[in-house]
Amino acid sequence: MRFLLLLVALFPFSSAFAEQSQFVQRIISLSPHMTELAYSAGLGDKLIAASDYSDYSDYPEQAKKLERVANYRGIKMERILALKPDLILAWKGGNPSREMTRLQQLGIKIFYSNPTQLTDIADTIIKLGQFSDDPSIAKTAATQFKLQLANIKEQYKNKPKVRYFYQLSDSPILTLSDGNWPSPVFSVCGGENIFATSTAAYPQVNQEQVVVRQPDVIFGSSHATSQKNSPWLNWQGELPAVDNHHLYQLNSDWLNRPTLRTLNAIKQVCQLLDKARNQ
Structure with a gap:
């Protein structure tokens, strides 16, 4: 029965x-x-x-x-x-x-x-x-993603925060606030967004605002790169990220597309934030 x-x-x-x-x-x-x-x-x-x-x-x-x-x-x-x-x-x-x-x-x-x-x-x-x-194909892929994500979260849950600035474009200079993609990628690695509390999802900022907030790391992507220059070549002033050479270009497809390859972006960001922690 x-x-x-x-x-x-x-x-x-x-x-x-x-x-x-x-x-x-x-x-x-x-x-x-x-x-x-x-x-x-x-x-x-x-x-x-x-x-x-x-x-x-x-x-x-x-x-x-x-x-x-x-x-x-x-x-x-x-x-x-x-x-x-x-x-x-x-x-x-x-x-x-x-x-x-x-x-x-x-x-x-x-x-x-x-x-x-x-x-x-x-x-x-x-x-x-x-x-x-x-449907088992989707279930298997989702389960494996969750397991790998859980392992990374466990590894980084108690690590010191690192202040970062993520530059989406160079003219104008655009960044993002917390709660908007891809901010979760940085957060899981212990990144602390210097524009986290901005009222705009993707605020336009200037160099002075970035300098005042003193990021330890500056990230850019291929979308932030002008035709001849990397996005951070124009950064001036007393910036820890500049002084300590923590200026990194990320893989845009991994970072900006919320897919299984986001795990690659997380691993890349985590490794680069660790460099700033260990210096």
Whole structure:
């Protein structure tokens, strides 16, 4: 009797997954991080198109072969409709709301992602797994991510804080406040953001404001690098980061895309903050 009750309890759950995965066979991704997460969740064989911004869907290698249906000018609505997708993967706040609303009105299902915490990466993969023919792929990827993240958190939970400045661009100089991606990457390593309490998510600042706050480390990314100069070559004044040569360029794809490769960004940032601690 117990066995029969167990089968009855499990059957609707299994059927729901089967119906969902069978319904979704043609997927378009309009965000590079969603493209990566889709592959991580076992949806690679269902992806038919992706975005092509300056930060375009280029990972994993298979993603480079996908048709491009969006760029910096906007979304190619006619082409998307012609491809007849069952599902569109989008970035909440990162894709134009008017076009996304129009697609929804036309009956296309949209899955939004807006990660703000590291755990959101694993959670998103699990949710995407419902559209896979084998949800265990997503579950395994999410579990491994959580385990590695937990190990890093344990390793760095009692380490001294290190004051840092993260430069998103050089003209104008943009940074970020706490609670906005990728601030969780720095936080888990014991980084203390000198603009943590800014009221803006990505505030524009000047050199004087940075000098006053005396960061121990300055991070930049390829997006912050001008055509000829690295972002920190113009830094002047009495800065611990400059005096001690703690000026580092980070891998933008690892850092700015909330995916499984965020673990690579965490390890990179942690190692560089350790250099400042150990000096």
